[in-house]
Structure formats: C-alpha cells, structure tokens
Amino acid sequence: MALSSTGADTTGVGPSPAPRPNRGLLPLLLAGNTAMYALYVGVPGMLLALQIEAIDPAEKVANFGLVSGVSAIFATVFNPVAGALSDRSGRRNPWILAGGLLAVPVMLLLGGVDTILLVTIAWCLGQAVMNVYQAALTSVVPDRVPPSARGRASAAVGLGLPIGSTIGALVGAAFSEDYRTGYLVFGAVVAATAVLFTVCARERKTPAKAPMPVRAQLAAFGSALKEHDFRWAFIGRALLVLGYFAVAGFQLYILKDHTELPAGLSAEAAVAILMPVNGVAMVVSTVLGGWLSDRYDRRKLFVGASAALAAVALVIPAASTSWTAMLAFSVVNGLGFGCYMAVDTALVTLVLPKAEDAARDMGVLNIANAGPQIVAPFVASLIVSASGGYTALFLAAAVLSVLGALAVRPIRSVR
Template structure:
C-alpha cells in the first residue's frame, strides 16, 4: 500500500512532458464541451421540453426519461469503449461521436411526445458515450503514468467549467429550446474537430474486450474488500443525494421557491450553476491540499458529506431565492471537497496497485448508478409529498454517506 501511495504522489509532482502538455488543453476543452451538453440538457432543456409537452405530469415524466436514458448510457458506455478498443484508435470515435451529437440534438429538439423525447435522449446518450468512452481512454493511452495526476486535474476542471457554459447556453435559449439543443451539439462537434485535428495519434494494437462474465466477476471480487466496499457505498449514497435534488432544480425553482419578480426559473439556474461551480473548484483544491498536509482523509470526507446534508436543509427551512443562493454555494463546497478527498481515499484502499485502473472503473459505478436511480427516487418523493421531503431525503443520504466511511480501517 505504501508503494502505491508513493506512486500516486509521484504522478502529481512530476513535470509534464511537452507532448503531454499539448494534450492537456485539448483534454480540458473536450471534457468541458461534453459536460456542457450533459448538464445543459439535463438541467434546463430537457425539463423545459417535458414541461412544454405535459406540464401536469412533468415530475413523473422527467424521472422516467432521465432514469431510462441514464440506464441506457450506463449499458452503452462499455460497448462504446469496446468498439474503440477493438479498432486500436480513439480519434475517429471522438470525431464521429462529436459530429453525430449535432444530429442527435437536432432530433431531440424536434420531437413532441414524451416517448419520443425518451428515445431521442437515448440516441443522444449513445453518440455522447461513443465520444466520452474514446476521450476518456486518451489519458491512459497517451499520458505517461507519472503525469496522470496533472492530466486528471485538466479533465476534472472540465466539469465546473463545462457545466457553467452548458447551463448559461441552455438558459439563453430557454424560449427556443430547439436552438439550445443544436448549440450544445455544435459545441461538442467543435471540440471533437479541434481535438482530432490537433492531437494526432498512432494506431495501437487492437485490444480484446473483457467478457461480460469476467467483468461481473471483477466487480463482485473487488467489492468483497472491506475498505473498498465501504468507500464505494459512501460515494454512491452522497452522489445519489446530490443528484436527486439537483436534477429537479428547475422544477424546484418553478414550483417551490419564491423567486424575485422578473427572474425566470431558467435564468435562476444560470445564476446558481456558476456559484456552485466556483465553490466546487475552490473546495476541490483546498480540500485536497489540506487533506494531504494533515494526512487525514476520513475527517474531510465525513465533514464534507455532513456539510452536504446541511446544504439540503437551507432551502427546506428557507424556500427563498437567498436560500437557494446559499444552497448552491454550500452544496458546491461540500461536493467539490468530497469528490477530491474521497478519490484520494479510494486510491489508498485499492486492493492491488496493478489493478488500480480496473478498480477505479468499478468505483465509477458509484458515480453512474445513483444518476440512474436519482430521477426515479426524486420523482417518487416529489409525487408523494412535494419538494420539502426531497430535501430531507437528500440530507439523509448525505449523512449516511458520511457514516459509511467510518468503518474504513486503512485510512485515517
């Protein structure tokens, strides 16, 4: 374990080679465009479109569409990855997925029934997962092991920056959501063209994909490890609590929060998202540095998860616009610190250093799975009791996420 930890530190402190340095801004741009589409569609355009089709059933319909599309994406992602593995190339899949995103978004913006919206968003998820699977593989393919930390930071910054761009762009077209879909598709296409024209690649030997049975065995084996299993559970619970609330943010602003006169809900989302993104970026850096200096991981993971629970109480106790501003800032601080420190914690409880990439892939299920379940959970809670119980459920899940790290033995 000590040997693996030293390797991780070495990765973060090593200078970046010139060839790798040229990839970093391209990786940032490619990931930022991807998150812009995911967050812009999921937070603004899709809820607006579903409300336009059937306002009375918007909560239930958004839960079904979001959940089905997320399930489809989770299943399709390894398929897309296997296709690029077999070809020994990444750039053609990045370019193809990016260009296809334009057509998929145009299709999604043009449909007029909930069923067709679900199908259209599944098509969008398919082409975006082709793009995402190939882009994600660039780091292990082309970045030396000792430079992965810097590359991961460039990729990670794509989330707050991309989500802000996506929400601002989607909100600008809130009254013409068809154009909003098209604009986000064009953004991904532009990033794909930029990446593939500036980052040339050499064909690699084709890889044989792992059979489904072997993938399932890998998943079950690594979850038998005590510390990793609790880290997995903690991550899944907090992500579920976070996305159960944020996926319904537009409807919360429409139906539960008292907004200032003249402020439309879609514009309010465009204000809240940058606040959360800035807070997330700051806490990611500060939390990571402090946890390194103090050599304490569980403390920071527990505090950030508890802070996430506090954030959920703010709009519950104060369903006002200032309350939502405070919620955005506090939840961003909590989620950014949690994700940064929890990722470091997980690297310290991986069963084997040589299987680190595989096991971190298993951990990604704790990120993706709750995003499948989240819309269904949120829809059921809101349908039964309205929005206040949704904040309670989100806070409870965050507390349980904090409690899940306590049994971990190998990390302070």
C-alpha cells in the first residue's frame, strides 16, 4: 500500500541518518499517495468490476478473480524491479513522473476494450506503470525522512489510503455508466500529481550504482528476506494484506449478493457511502497511530493491536448481513487498517537491511502488498463458490488478520 534511505540495521551497523525532509514534502507525499490509491480503489473496486460484470454477468466472480490475480503478478514483478532501477540510477523523481504520465494512455486503453482477455491485458499494463510510480514514491520516506519523524511521515503516506479511497469510490460511482471517461479521469489525476511532485519535491542525485549481472540481481532481491526482522515484517504484512484484499476486492459484489441493502439503495451508491465512512475512520486512526507510535516509540504494539482490530471488523459482516453491520464493519475496519498501514510502514523503514538498497528492499516488501493480491482473488472466488456465499470469506480473512498480528512479535530491533 512507497530518495537515500535509512533504517535500523539488524547487524548492528546502522546507515547514516537521513537528511531533514524538504519543506512541503509531507503534503506532497500525501498528494502522491492519494492519487495512487484513488486509482487503485476506483478502478478495480468500481469501474473494472462493473465492466467485467457487463461483459459476462454469470461468471463475474470468476472473471474478476482471474483479471485481478493475473494483473497482480505484474504488480509483484514491476515493483521491486522499478525500485532497483531507481536505486541504480540514483534518482526517484524521473520514475515517479514516467509512471504517472504513462497512466493516461493505459487508462484510455482500458476504457476502450470489451472482452475479458483485453481487459486483463490492459489492466496488467495499468498495474505495471502504477507500480513503477509506486516503487519510487514509496522510497521517499526512508530516503528523506529521519527515523524520529518516520511515524509522522508514514501517517502522511497512510492518509493517502482513506482520502484516496474515498475519492476513488466517489469518482468511480459518478462514472459508473461511462467507463471510458472514468478511467481517463483517474489517469489524468495520477499524471497531474506526478508532475506536481517532481516539480516541487527536489531531490539530490545519489551516486549511480554499477550494473549487476542478472543472477546477482535476482539473488539481491531475496537477500533482504534473510534478515530476521525484515522477514517477519514481510510475513506480517503479507498475511494482513491477503485477508484485506480477499474481501475488499469483492466489495461491490458483496453489497449486491450478500448485504441486505435498504430499499432504493443501489450497490454502487452503497460503495459511495461506505468509503467515506471508512475513510474518516482511517484518517483518525492513521494520524493518531503515527503520532502515538512516535511519542511512545512502540511500533510493534500498535501494529499488532491494529491487525487484531481488523480481524474483529471482519467478524461483523460474517455474523450479520444487514446494512448496519456493513456500516459498522467500515468504521472498525477503517480504524484497524488505517493505524496498521501507518505504523507498519514506519516499522518497516526501521528494519531495512541497507540504506543504499532502500528502494529495492521496499520494493521487495511491496511484494507483500502485491503478492497476496495474486492469491486473494483466486482464493476468495474458490471460498465463495464452495460455500455458496461470503460469510466463510469474512471468517477466513479474520483468521489471516490475527496471524498478521502475531507475526510482529518475533521482531527484535524495534519495540
């Protein structure tokens, strides 16, 4: 769910402190992540789901799972690769700009296709360019923010999720009958934000790295996972994200087929209500979680507690199919997931193995974001098909969140 980096070195040899962040960097991080999450939520969560349903209503769950899973493979591959390339170049801004600008033609292409195969190809390209953008943008926090301010910086990044999700849901609902224009709007917003960020957030070029043989590069990607604390942070993130996206990816279909909506309320309109509710809860918990984790220097406590709260949230719609239950789920889930993403991001930046490989290693961590999205749609569609509904899916996701909460306990170098 993110230019020279800092982090706690588990070997005891820490990197040099990060320089003081540029004035205005945190608002720019907020804007950049808001635009990114608006597209990530509005496109697959609304426009893509409606487009796939329109193409083949009878097989919408299976087709959506297929498109989401295959495209997530591209996200998994492009994120660490783009991060390593930006490390080698010694620059981040050009990669942010390139990924943002390419979002426009790719979204235009996605809006113009009308078969499942072409939708899959177009959305794969969308995932590719957006993860080039994301990999460089994610590296800003470890690169330019000192450890003492990581919680606040991560909160700025984390706020992009609730705000972007709300914008994405509202824009997606507004253009639910006009896919092509909706896709283009999302692409244009990302492109404009990329231009704003690269113009206003100056960076000092770091020395470029010498090219590495392909085999050495592949080995380097896995080297971070040999570090004890980074590995457990990776596992915890992967488990929670798997549970989250198993449910979140099918939200529109859950509202159509599982939830008892009030008379006159469409599923599309329900999404436009739930996302702002969820977003407000996430804003509150993101800001408080980031600030409190800085003040008390207790990252693990906040990460574990917020993951456990996310599990509680998932039990609510499993126990009741009412609209009230979905509203309650949105509030509690927002409180848990918002705090988790803010504080866990700060925690991860403190367990990065090497400062000079920050973007690459953050890209490896982002496999824990993108990788579960490969598995989640397939697993979710199988659970729904086998159980005949979404209750079992909520319970399975809750178990994964509990395991994600427990995964931070073995981390040693961060409290």
